[in-house]
Amino acid sequence: MKRIILILSVAILAITVLAFAAEDKKTELRPAQKIMQVRAAGLTAMNKNLGAGKLEAIAKDADDLAAETMKTGNKLSNPLAKEITLAISMYAKEASAAAAKSDAATVKAKLGEIKGKCGECHVKIRDKK
Numbered sequence: 001m002k003r004i005i006l007i008l009s010v011a012i013l014a015i016t017v018l019a020f021a022a023e024d025k026k027t028e029l030r031p032a033q034k035i036m037q038v039r040a041a042g043l044t045a046m047n048k049n050l051g052a053g054k055l056e057a058i059a060k061d062a063d064d065l066a067a068e069t070m071k072t073g074n075k076l077s078n079p080l081a082k083e084i085t086l087a088i089s090m091y092a093k094e095a096s097a098a099a100a101k102s103d104a105a106t107v108k109a110k111l112g113e114i115k116g117k118c119g120e121c122h123v124k125i126r127d128k129k
């Protein structure tokens with residue numbers, strides 16, 4: 001009898017530990033984190049394509065970023081956050097147009113402006129919390 005209780009106790013302990021481990025692993029990203037990670041991946045891809053001279057590949061990523069920041073920006077209530085996010089949308093649209101014209105210098109300048117705006121929000125809004 002003691003033996004059965006011991007075995008059951010160990011089994012219950014093991015199940016508890018496993019359940020907590022599983023819970024930990026599926027900690028979902030917050031919606032803002034998902035959006036940010038897509039933005040960061042898009043910027044990385046665009047910079048890589050710029051370096052490789054693949055300007056035509058930049059237009060799509062820039063269009064995606066422009067559309068997402070337009071949608072997200074229009075829903076923001078903080079005026080500064082909205083202004084910065086919509087500015088990113090504008091620069092992304094300009095980057096896309098420049099990429100379509102194979103104007104690498106302008107693409108580079110616009111990607112720089114975009115990166116600056118990302119940083120501006122992180123410093124002025126995100127990191128203040």
Ligand code: HEC
Nearest residue numbers: 030032033036037039040043081084085117118121122126
């Ligand atoms: C209007 C404000 C704002 C703008 C613009 C902005 N961010 Fe963010 N960013 C945030 C906030 C707020 C967080 C924190 C989100 C959280 O942890 O829930 C964040 C977090 C991040 C993270 C960390 C995500 C993670 O996994 O925790 C990355 C990467 C990031 N931003 C990249 C970017 C890039 C790239 C851009 C520009 C294309 C950008 N952000 C523009 C506000 C902004």
